[in-house]
Amino acid sequence: MIIDRDDVAGYDVIGDVHGCARALCQLLQELGYQEQHEVWRHPERKAVFVGDIIDRGTQIRDAMRLVRRMVEAGSAYLALGNHEYNAVAFAFDIDAPADCPRRQFQLRLFRHLQLTLQEYRFHEAEWRDTLAWLRQQPLCLEFSHFRVVHACWDPLRIGQARAIHDGCALRDEQFLLDSMQRGTEPYRVVERLLKGTDLRLPEGMTLIGADGIERNRIRTKFWKKMPATYGDVLFQPDKLPDEWMQRALSDRDKERLLHYGKQEKPLFVGHYWRRGTPKVIRDNIACLDYSAVKSGRLVAYRMGAEARLYNEQFAWVSASL
Ligand SMILES: [Mn+2]
Known part of the structure; x- marks a missing residue:
């Protein structure tokens, strides 16, 4: 979705909320927003959420309602x-037989959605309505001087998403169905935009993450120019053993990676479970996910009209409220 005609003084771009509604209220207040008639507003600014409003926290429904009211x-x-995508995909056309690959795909999403479904269990109609509303929302946003996507800005996949309802691609039933099938273009669009780039670990190697889940892939940077080793591109909280960090990337690995150029518009993402004090990755890339919920921070970036990003523009609250 392209937005070039907003009459505002600036935007407050807000990272993964993950059900931390109380922290979100506190953050909005600190940014100068006020609640009027159940809607948080700023007299001259707008908020931009990078996605992942649901799952993990304890006030998921409150967070979702707050964000939806603001957007509406x-x-x-x-x-x-990716968490909103999971919710939409999980609930879509669930009558397929259990042995059909799409149903298998949907069932694998369930473990991520348990807390959300639990909070909505006595609000079924509201949940269905929320899912229908989420399907109308875009997979990426482009403003005149900056961009927002949950995990990775890949021009090819952004173009494919935009070709369908101006980026609100989940509105399209066929896109949504195909996105649940590995190897299709919609599957690649969703994976790339909402989960980013990754690399498969060498044959037989796996990594057990802090979340206890065993993986054979690592999340990677999508902005590194001419990387040589796994260590050059690793971008996730779980470390790799030293000898893997120094391992050379193969030509095939390099083909899987991307390079978001230094001259591109500033880009905001969430998704990556950062830790510590928020700072920019580069003067045109900032990640706003600082692990709200797990005693992390809920982070915002106050974007004005400037063309570059600065550490001074971050604001945050503790999200272990
Ligand atoms: Mn997230």
Whole structure:
């Protein structure tokens, strides 16, 4: 979705909320927003959410309602995260037989959605309505001087997403169905935009993450020019053993990676579970996910009209409220 005609003084881009509604209220207040008639507004600014409003936290429904009200009232935008995608996909056309590959795909999403489904269990109609609303929201946002996507800006995949309802691609039933099938273009669009680039670990190697899940892939940077080793591109909280960090990338590995150029518009992402004090990755890339929920921070970046990003523009609250 392209937004070039907003009459505002600036935007407050907000990282993964993950059900931390109380922290979100506190952050909005610190940014100068006020709640009027159940909608948080700023007299001259708008908020932009990078996605992942649901799952993990304890006030998921409150967080979702708050964000939806802001978007519907025109005081915020939402770009979908992989968790919203999971919720939409999980619930879509669930009558397929259990042995059909799409149903298998949907069932694998369940473990991520348990807390959300639990909070909505006595609000079924509201949940269905929320899912229908999420399907109308975009997978990426482009403003005149900056961009927002949950995990990775890949021009090819962004173009494919935009070709369908101006980036609100989940509105399209066939896109949504195909996105649940490995190897299709919609599957690649969703994976790339909402989960980023990754590399498969060498044959037989796996890594057990802090979340206890065993993986054979690592999340990677999509902005590194001419990387040589796994260590050059690793971008996730779980470390690799030293000898893997120094391992050379093969030509095939390099083909899987991307390079977001230094001259591109500033880009905001969430998704990556950062730790510590928020700072920019580069003067045109900032990640706003600082692990809200797990005693991390809920982070915003106050974007004005400037063409570059600065550490001084971050604001945050502790999200272990
Ligand atoms: Mn997230």
